[in-house]
Amino acid sequence: MSHPTRRTVIQGSAAALGTLAIAPPLLAQAAPVRIGYSMSRTGPWTVGAQTSQEPNYILWAEQQNAAGGLNVQGVRRPIELIGVDDRSDMETVIRTYERLMGSERVDLVLPPWGSSANFAVAPLANRHGYPFLAPTALSRRLVELRLPFFFLMLQQPAAMVGAPVDMLREIAFNPRFFYASVGTAFPMFREVMTPTGAEGVMGMGSWNRRSSPGAQAYFEAHVARHNREPDRWASGHTWAALEILSAAVARVGLDRRAIRDFVAGNTHRTIVGDIRFSGSENVGTPGTVGQWQRGEFEVVWPRAVATAALNPNKPAW
Template sequence: MSTPESVTRRTTVQAIGAGAAALAMPAVTRAQSAPVRIGYAIARTGPWAGGAQVSQEPNFLMWAEQQNAAGGLDVKGVRRRIELIGYDDRSETETCIRTYEKLMGSDKVDLILPPWGSNANFALAPLANRFGYPMLAPTALSRKLIDMRLPYFFSLLQQPDRMMGALVDMLVANGVKTIAILYMDDLFGLENFAAINGALKKTNIQVVERKGYPLGVKDLSPVLRTIKDQNPDAFIGITYPPDTILASKQAKEIGFNPKIFYASVGTAYQLYRNVIAASAEGVTGMGSWNAKTSPGAKAYFEAHTAKFGGKEPDRWASGHCWAALEILTQSVAKVGLDRKAIRDYVARNEHKTIVGPIRFEGSENISTPGTVGQWQKGEFEVVWPRNVATAQLVVPKPAW
């Protein structure tokens, strides 16, 4: 197991809380009690790090800092400072699981925060359930995981059938007749691939190419050239952040510019806009919120951007990660640190969050619809479905 890089971060978070103790809200009692120890493993290195260090860990750090600046986490009316205990899982499922076994088993932390990605969450959820630790996961896209019906697991993201269903509805509404699909050959990619194929069966859209690729791919130009030759109306990439950027850059290089170019995850990241620059205009992908979504979303976006030196949250999982932290905060304020009571509170109530109200049915967030986002003039706008859109879909996509 790796040494916790967060020893320094832990000290910083505690110091902020100690220095700001006088700022505690009058309605909440301050007490000289033990800190709330919250453990997690997250990718700081390896192929998962690009997503984890945008969508999750920055939010963990900012949340703990904000809570400690208010005197600590409200635990049924008593504020206790947060002590974060974080490890690098090195983008390795085995390392991730061993770390959580230690955190929950021998370390007996009060609470855990989830790892990044469908694969890690799929592996961890049964273990956390056995130990009785609630998991509010903002980056797990897996209907199989939902169907395991683990009482302590809650997924904040819209599941593959919802996301792919919204995408296909958008394609149909915009007269798309032919598409090509490129997908990551892992749990995330395969489940979304199955979901889009299921949604397409209800349409007359023809799929001219279906192609999987492995983690760590370095060149997608051969398959993109094959797809370009078939001239589909839409390209659908079910891709991880590095591959989303790779596919976009190579599509531009070979002059492949379909009516709709959809790639995710990673499209909703500031990094994507920065790397692809003006050519990002019109590209679509997985996204569900932005600063226009709610006053809380605007405040969160501005606080995150200010804290991390202009680094913006992504317009999909980052918002859902903050929503998970909001739900956890509300739960602990109501029922304290009894993990069974937290689990019951989460399961039985509707929760107010920056992305809108969230209620769970089993492990699934049933309140947030499947959505599609699109880069427009520097902002990743929600463009589908129309009832939650922050802007109208631009189609056809402009030239790269």
């Protein structure tokens, strides 16, 4: 991989290819907190990465900097967000993180998009001692690796598949249900299935703007900043990971081992619910079922976190 030779310092645009950096020029005095990551802006991973992840990284950095910078144990320090287009290429992902954590020694890293990329980078981050809160990784194997610096934000497959099974036993299954799994919670699904084809379709999802007061504020900020809606699953978990990271840095500073211990040892209140980890796995939020109803992807199961009642009769296509 040819390394980028120039960083673009911007406020408010994610369009730059190569390396992207966000650092407001007028936040003086305190040294910036350098936070690096790779993200797909080109190639086949782009839709997922640019729906669920990078827009949230940018929005979070801008909000933190607008407040004076990231709270590092009571001291506000501006964020320099360093993002590299990995071109949906695994070798580029690995070499980018090797460089960020090895030769550049950034203060913190944020995860790439997707299970495969996280599977490749998680052991590397663990070896360098960088806390890794991954919002778009689904793999039981990642739990079994027992990497102490690696945390999976999403409910894993057993929990997510168990939720619809429990729901269907509860209401007596009939074949008028359609469960489409990963990707159903994307706004694009609703748009592709127009005008009414998405109505009643169920899938993996865990939140929407009515899930919490914080979720409503996040949803509105995302739409205002990016002129598009976040998805109703991993976008929320990406934001929740950034909430946890912010809280950790505010409490313990930039000592990465202390951040890891804070993440591992506490229950974290986030926009998607209370998250806590057993090893790498998020065991705080339950497996959920979402369903498109009148243009919104509602959480319909379990009832304790539901934002709407289940519609047991999907309209005919």
